[in-house]
Amino acid sequence: MSSPIRSKITGMGLNVPKKVLTNHDLEKMVETSDEWITTRTGIKERRIADDGVSSSDLALPAALEALEDAGVRPSELDLIICATSTPDRMFPTTACILQRELKAAQCGAFDLLAACSGFVYGLTTADSFIRAGSAKNILVVGSEVLNHLIDWTNRDTCVLFGDGAGAAVLSAVEGESGIIDSRIHANGEYSDFLMVGTGSANPIKQDTFENKDHYVKMKGNQTFKVAVNTMSDVTREILEKHGITPDDIDLIVPHQANIRILNAVGKNLGVSEDKVFINVRKYGNTSAATIPIALYEARAEGRIKDGDLVLLVAFGGGFTWGATLIRW
Numbered sequence: 084m085s086s087p088i089r090s091k092i093t094g095m096g097l098n099v100p101k102k103v104l105t106n107h108d109l110e111k112m113v114e115t116s117d118e119w120i121t122t123r124t125g126i127k128e129r130r131i132a133d134d135g136v137s138s139s140d141l142a143l144p145a146a147l148e149a150l151e152d153a154g155v156r157p158s159e160l161d162l163i164i165c166a167t168s169t170p171d172r173m174f175p176t177t178a179c180i181l182q183r184e185l186k187a188a189q190c191g192a193f194d195l196l197a198a199c200s201g202f203v204y205g206l207t208t209a210d211s212f213i214r215a216g217s218a219k220n221i222l223v224v225g226s227e228v229l230n231h232l233i234d235w236t237n238r239d240t241c242v243l244f245g246d247g248a249g250a251a252v253l254s255a256v257e258g259e260s261g262i263i264d265s266r267i268h269a270n271g272e273y274s275d276f277l278m279v280g281t282g283s284a285n286p287i288k289q290d291t292f293e294n295k296d297h298y299v300k301m302k303g304n305q306t307f308k309v310a311v312n313t314m315s316d317v318t319r320e321i322l323e324k325h326g327i328t329p330d331d332i333d334l335i336v337p338h339q340a341n342i343r344i345l346n347a348v349g350k351n352l353g354v355s356e357d358k359v360f361i362n363v364r365k366y367g368n369t370s371a372a373t374i375p376i377a378l379y380e381a382r383a384e385g386r387i388k389d390g391d392l393v394l395l396v397a398f399g400g401g402f403t404w405g406a407t408l409i410r411w
């Protein structure tokens with residue numbers, strides 16, 4: 084009997100802007116300090132895209148690197164999913180621009196908006212296509228140019244976010260390695276805890292602009308608590324479903340929003356700190372891009388080996404949250 088088809092991450096790519104904005108730079112912009120930002124968030128610096136650089140511009144080099152790493156030609160792609168809260172435009176989608184720039188097959192291409200959970204939602208969707216037999220190779224990208232959504236005079240939010248992109252190619256394989264399972268969740272009751280308030284319900288007009296509704300607004304404290312609880316709960320949920328204990332996990336690669344959130348999740352789950360990959364120090368919160376960037380760096384640093392059990396866990400505006408369990 085042949086083994087079941089699984090989706091395996093066969094290639095990864097990374098692209099972050101060159102421009103670095105440090106906490107000391109922010110001290111000159113708002114009333115804050117390196118000490119406050121470091122102790123409250125773990126962030127030291129973040130990358131900022133130059134004016135005129137869009138999410139597809141950041142995504143393209145990451146996508147090309149992931150395809151080359153996977154040994155998959157753009158013409159062999161069956162689907163392109165771009166997880167982003169900062170698309171180039173409302174439409175055409177960033178995924179369509181990527182399809183054009185990659186000279187990919189005329190495969191399906193769509194943007195996926197689940198805020199910071201976008202990459203895990205994207206992997207979950209791609210995995211379903213592959214398991215159903217309707218795709219063999221799928222490009223999943225997380226790409227964000229968040230700096231235009233940030234009010235750079237508001238210290239509550241401007242210290243937290245950054246720009247960047249990461250990409251993964253998922254391919255259909257037989258055998259034990261690949262995505263074991265994913266769980267995704269949402270609760271719109273929390274919608275006003277973390278939002279960018281403009282859209283069809285609140286179109287950009289003079290008053291919405293003056294009210295800064297087009298910028299990220301957040302209830303930091305409340306968001307923090309829900310993030311810790313939901314990321315802990317969804318991890319327990321997926322592990323219990325598969326009879327796995329936290330000890331069995333070789334590496335957790337979580338959404339990088341705040342080091343204190345990650346430490347609290349680790350403590351809740353009883354996992355040692357060395358099993359949680361953290362790079363928020365260098366990039367801040369790049370929303371849908373944090374997990375593919377972190378996964379890329381974890382592999383590059385030798386923190387993930389063939390056969391390892393890796394858990395991705397995300398949380399974001401909506402609220403949305405989810406986890407993906409992978410046998411590498």
Ligand SMILES: CC(C)(COP(=O)(O)OP(=O)(O)OC[C@H]1O[C@@H](n2cnc3c(N)ncnc32)[C@H](O)[C@@H]1OP(=O)(O)O)[C@@H](O)C(=O)NCCC(=O)NCCS
Nearest residue numbers: 115116119123199238239242303304306307340341398399
């Ligand atoms: C935003 C966050 C870092 C704030 O940390 P906190 O410990 O909750 O701090 P508080 O909100 O209680 O604020 C404490 C004080 O610091 C001040 N403060 C806020 N931002 C500041 C900054 N950048 N620099 C200096 N002081 C700041 C506040 O005004 C407040 O002052 P007050 O006590 O005089 O009113 C934290 O709540 C957080 O990380 N939340 C989750 C955010 C997140 O990850 N969102 C994305 C999820 S995908």
